[in-house]
Amino acid sequence: MGARFPREVLFTSGGTESNNTAIHAAILSRPEQKHTVTSLVEHSSVLTYCRFLEKHR
Numbered sequence: 001m002g003a004r005f006p007r008e009v010l011f012t013s014g015g016t017e018s019n020n021t022a023i024h025a026a027i028l029s030r031p032e033q034k035h036t037v038t039s040l041v042e043h044s045s046v047l048t049y050c051r052f053l054e055k056h057r
């Protein structure tokens with residue numbers, strides 16, 4: 001998992017929320033990056049959020 005401190009551990013309601021939180025955190029951490037790359041083998045929750053970002057980011 002790679003957490004160094006307890007405050008870096010976040011419990012979520014499930015896989016979809018975890019995926020969305022991780023993608024969102026990655027985007028917030030690198031605001032200068034304008035593209036998010038994914039692949040069609042990702043879970044639909046990842047693809048749905050990436051398609052949302054494509055339209056709304």
Ligand SMILES: Cc1ncc(COP(=O)(O)O)c(C=O)c1O
Nearest residue numbers: 013014015016017019043045046
């Ligand atoms: C990789 C992955 N992401 C997301 C989900 C969706 O999880 P949830 O139904 O808890 O939102 C699953 C469910 O199997 C999964 O395997």
